[in-house]
Amino acid sequence: MKSTISTRGVDVAGRSRHWHETIARAYFPLDLTFHRPEAFDGELTSWDLGGVSLSRLTSDALMYRRLPKHFREPGPEEFLVTLPTKSELRFAQGGKEVRANPGAFFIERSHEPYEFSHSDPADLWVMKLSKEMLGGRIRAPDRFCSLQFDATNGANGLFVDMVHLIPARYDQMTEETRSIVGRQLVDLLALAIQSDERVLTSGNSTVRTAHLARIESFVRRHIDDPDLGPEEVAGGCGISVRYLHELLRDTNTTLGQWIRDTRLQAAHEDLKNPADRRAIGEIAYARGFTDQAQFSRAFRARFGVTPKEARGRG
Structure with a gap:
């Protein structure tokens, strides 16, 4: 299923609550801080791929915070893979910080506090998948949340190319095909992570x-x-x-x-x-x-x- 949610037509006084609810439905609950709440604009389009979701998010400057209160309730642990196409993104989790520009991607873990922000209007792609799904392909995937990956070369570039191609082909796919494509996208992500030289050179040894x-x-x-x-x-x-x-x-x-x-x-x-x-x-x-x-x-x-x-x- 494809869906689009926008702040267009929403009363200015209600945009903050509207965007909080939109983000929580698409990903998981977060605390949001708006640079200009009285003039905030945003749009989010999502594509369902079986056990995977893909979304494109455009919005004005914003800060997102994932806090301990957000994952005290029982729920599956998930990962977000974020690919900026416009403006620098700042992401901090586990005592490490990433500043990602177009041409990179990074991974966020739902069950650990983090901060995510951009000071300029942003356009970004986000892939959401369960820890089980990624963990079935890569041991302890949370260890990659402190790394930034090159989105332009080799398997990394192929993963990003597929992300960009899916929306244009989505309406012609059956539900069965979408589910298969979702799993293939996770396979490509795992291949991209495992083939990145920085994965092999990170850590103490x-x-x-x-x-x-x-x-x-x-x-x-x-x-x-x-x-x-x-x-x-x-x-x-x-x-x-x-x-x-x-x-x-x-x-x-x-x-x-x-x-x-x-x-x-x-x-x-x-x-x-x-x-x-x-x-x-x-x-x-x-x-x-x-x-x-x-x-x-x-x-x-x-x-x-x-x-x-x-x-x-x-």
């Missing part, structure tokens, strides 16, 4: 971070192998099993947990994909599970619903 990136990539490529384990991963990444476990201790997760969670997330997306007509058992087997009952128990523990219920909600 370039070598350790690079090894972790290779481990993640190897697991993703071989997730359908039911025998995937420490020996296979270590051998595929050119490191010892002992060093593999030492690296993973830094992430507060085990290889088995990472493999299981990645498999479950992939199966969850398969089940919610209306184009995937395979039986539940076939999907479980294709994602590396050898026991359907065990898969069903693990799936319910992770998502709170059975595989059959998840397919029904797709």
